[in-house]
Amino acid sequence: MQRRRCCANILMIVFAIMNISSTQHRVYYDDFSMHVFDIINALMVQLGTSCAFDSPG
Secondary structure (H helix, E strand, O other): HHHHHHHHHHHHHHHHHHHHHHHOOHHHHHHHHHHHHHHHHHHHHHHHHHHOOOOOO
């Protein structure tokens, strides 16, 4: 349960950053979003893909 909560918090932070950066210049946003997805992929590998896709039971 703790891993799922941690992963959800990380994703909420990432989406908040993406929303803030969307008000910036479009080229900057495109470059930034590519880095964000790289970070998400690295986090999912470290936490395990089951983090966001746990099925109850």
